[in-house]
Amino acid sequence: MPADRGQAAGQPTISEVAAEAGVGRATAARTLGGYGYVSPELRERVLAAAEKLGYRANALARSMSTGVSHTLGVIVADIGNPFFAGVVRGICDTSRARGFDTIVLSTYENLDEEVAATNVLIDKRVDGVIIASAAVGRREVAHIRAAMDRIPVVLVDRAVASLDLDTVVIDNRDAAREAVETLIAAGHRRIGFVWGPPAAQQPVTRRGLLAEASRNLWTDGERLRGYLDALDDARIPFDPELVMVGRKTEERVTEEVARMLSLPDRITAIFCTETDGVTGALRALRTAGLSCPRDVALIGFDDSAWAAVMEPPLTMIEQPVHRLGAKAAEVLLDAIAGGEPARETHTLRSRLIARSSVAPPPGPHH
Amino acid sequence: MPADRGQAAGQPTISEVAAEAGVGRATAARTLGGYGYVSPELRERVLAAAEKLGYRANALARSMSTGVSHTLGVIVADIGNPFFAGVVRGICDTSRARGFDTIVLSTYENLDEEVAATNVLIDKRVDGVIIASAAVGRREVAHIRAAMDRIPVVLVDRAVASLDLDTVVIDNRDAAREAVETLIAAGHRRIGFVWGPPAAQQPVTRRGLLAEASRNLWTDGERLRGYLDALDDARIPFDPELVMVGRKTEERVTEEVARMLSLPDRITAIFCTETDGVTGALRALRTAGLSCPRDVALIGFDDSAWAAVMEPPLTMIEQPVHRLGAKAAEVLLDAIAGGEPARETHTLRSRLIARSSVAPPPGPHH
Known part of the structure; x- marks a missing residue:
């Protein structure tokens, strides 16, 4: 210190x-x-x-002589998302214990902001960077490559296929599969998925949907693949009408869940990949006069104090947010200290917290 | 830009x-x-x-020639609190529109961290700082004075009496009074207050309670004063047993609300000054087998997407979080551009969002 x-x-x-x-x-x-x-x-x-x-x-003068400024930089996609706030807490606690300060920039899912944030951190001479990147394609990662050329970089939450970097993530695909399997085990076959890829139009084939997903965020794509895995294992046919596409907002979720609830063979369960999906889905249920879990079952990402005090208490996936941040910081600090980066993917386990939002589907006359 | x-x-x-x-x-x-x-x-x-x-x-070299690095620094007490995440969004949106990047440090309510964070921002040569300070006494603000000596500083959310600085806050005392008046107007006279000052022991007099509050966070003290204002206006005697003291955690709130619910003349309403207070109070109600608003009414800070989808939807105080951040950034950027700081307190209006968690108290045989 x-x-x-x-x-x-x-x-x-x-x-x-x-x-x-x-x-x-x-x-x-x-x-x-x-x-x-x-x-x-x-x-x-x-x-x-x-x-x-x-x-x-001042510390700048000190860093010129020692070469280390004892500062980590963190770039997150949205600090307003409690998930990222938890990851940042894990980073801060770990870096502080090793005598480093942590500065954070939030890009609000905008790639230009991410490029600017990367420049800021290099210009401010941080010793290393942890990024939850909004980049998805090979052509969007030049700023990360430029940073890698100067200082150690670790990815958190979101893998980027074209980058050979230490990456700390959760088991998104398995987590989604387990949640959907839980709904299937309760008897559900018509399971809505929010949210899917931000496509302008509803893909009509499974291949089209996966192609769209692969052009977008890795986490979203993995969770979609987990949903499809569970359907496949149970031999439930994929229905593109049960996948939300479009803007990733609470309002859009409410509209899309309302649509899925008004289908002739309506959904009896919902799997939400984000907190905004959960609150949006609950709004749609209330507007439709349906109750959870009697009429519609629900499982979502991410667990929170609110989810536990809902009526009914919600069955949710809990991500190890603090540990994600702590692990990313440990890997980065080791690299700063001179260790050879392993450039591996560190996959942490999430956990399904079973509460009371899952019940069997209503009878055939719903 | x-x-x-x-x-x-x-x-x-x-x-x-x-x-x-x-x-x-x-x-x-x-x-x-x-x-x-x-x-x-x-x-x-x-x-x-x-x-x-x-x-x-690099930008450092540029800042040496121009004197401006086009970076704002922000120090918040807890970036995991959605309130501060919203304030940071307001700061980022405003600073970005004027060509500035924003870097954030979270102190997790620890004054030593705040001192270190202030040093980091000065060492990284930010052009100005916005602080939501954990400092309460005259002896705890030397680091802010040291920063003021170098660059413009603006306080947000929390006024610090001993500092002559531009300060952007909400009408905490009025907001609390309005909430408690709403409960009183519905017929309540036994109204629990969470949370109060972090005293080790329950103050037994009103004076003791206020003295304790004045040694702690300004926002908490203002909200307590608003609670007392409403009781005074309605000539309801103050009962120290209805004020939670101690550690400010959800678990502690749950314990304290359980205590207030088990009093011979139990509370029929709860006013919560923080989100963790709301979830903690709802846990205590559930454990006691009581329902809201039939058995106990509730109003809390801060409104959120969750509060709106609760059963019942909760009546909450909405702070203008984005505007708080935007205003603080505007004042700071004006000072950086060479304007003379007004060193005034900018007080923004909060809003009570009436939903369904307030009803008259149960009859005398509850």
């Missing part, structure tokens, strides 16, 4: 150094900040005053 | 510059990063190669 941690409170300010040296504040700031022109004589006086008062050389 | 935004993808790497110059990667990195020793001859070759390939001078 850096020796100066937490001691700024007792530090003299630039103004105090300036007063001691008998120079203007700007001159002291230029000298101590190492920028702009200061005459040799005034520079000498400022440095003497700084030493006398115990002014702390 | 900086001209280089989003163009890193097409940038040559340090390795490419090194190859072009016929030097090692470390030499190129030292030259382009401006640190360490490089012989004048090699330095010349690297710079020529960098120019030929169009290598981008």
Whole structure:
């Protein structure tokens, strides 16, 4: 841990150094900040005053001599998603225990923002970066390659196929399969899936759907594959009308679930891959006057304090959010310390928390 | 907006510059990063190669010439709280529109972390800082004063009495009073308050309680004062047993609400000042076999998608989270642009979203 941690409170300010040296504040700031022109004589006086008062050389100057700034950078797709907030907590706790500070940028799923955020972190001289990237294609990862050329990089939550990097993820496909199997075991065959890929039009074939998924986020695609795995294992035919496509918003989920509930052979269960999917689906059930689990069963990502106090308490998939962040930080810190990166995929286990939102489907006269 | 935004993808790497110059990667990195020793001859070759390939001078070098790094720093008490995540979104949207990037540090309510975070942001040469501070006393703000001496600082969410700074907050006291008045208007007189100050022991007098609150977070104290205002206006005597004290966790709320529900003259309504208070209170109601709003009414901070899909949908206070962040960023960016800081308190309005968790208290035989 850096020796100066937490001691700024007792530090003299630039103004105090300036007063001691008998120079203007700007001159002291230029000298101590190492920028702009200061005459040799005034520079000498400022440095003497700084030493006398115990002014702390800033971390940038220290990093120039040691090569390590003791700062990790984190780029997440949306810090407003409690999943990413939990991952960041895991990163912060682990990095802090090893004497590193953590700075975070949120891209709100915008690739241009992600490129800018990567530049910011390199310019601010962080020692390594953890990224949950919005990039999906080979042509979208040049900024990550540029970062890799300078400092260690670890991916979290989202694998990017074209990058050979340490990657920390959960078992998305297995988690989704287990959830859908749970619904099938309760007797369901008409299971709605929200959300699917952000396609403009409903793909009409399974192949079309998977092609669309492979052009989009890895996590979403894996969860879709898990859903299809469970249907296949139970020999339940795939019905494209039961997969939501389009914008990934709570409002869109509400519309799509309403549509699936109004089909002649309506859904009796819903599997949601995101929190916004769960609240959107519950809104649609309420509007349709249907209750969970009597009329429609539901399982979703991600577990939360709210899910546990719902009526009924919801059966949810719990991701090891803190451990995801902690593991990513451990791998990155090892690389910063000089270890050879293994460039492997670290897959952590999620867990299905069984509560009360799954029951058998209603009888044939629903 | 900086001209280089989003163009890193097409940038040559340090390795490419090194190859072009016929030097090692470390030499190129030292030259382009401006640190360490490089012989004048090699330095010349690297710079020529960098120019030929169009290598981008890094932002640090640019900030040394312009004095502005186009980066805002944000320190929040807990990025895992959806309230702060919403504030950060407001800051990011506003700063981005004006060509600034935003980097965030979360202190998890730890003052030492906040001091370290402040040092990091100054060392990383951000142009200004927005802080939701965990500091409460005059002796805890030296790090903020040190930052103020270097760059503009704006407080958000939490006023700190001893600092003369632009401060962007909501009408916490009015918001709490309105919520408690709503419960009183429905007929309630035994209204539990969670959470109060983190005192080790239950204060037995109103004065003791307020003294404890004034030694703790400003927002919590303001909400407590609003609760007392509403009781006073309705001439309802203050009962210290109806105020939770102690650790601010969901588990503690559950225990304390259970205690208030088991009093001889039990509570018939609950006012929660935090999301964790709401989920904790709902757990306690469920355990006690009581239902909301038939047996116990409830109003809480902060509104969310979950609160709207609860059964019953919850009456909640909605804070203008995005606007809080946007306003703080506007004030800070104006100060960075050279405006004279007004050093005023900007108070934004919250809103009570009436749903279905408030009903009259049960009859005398509850």
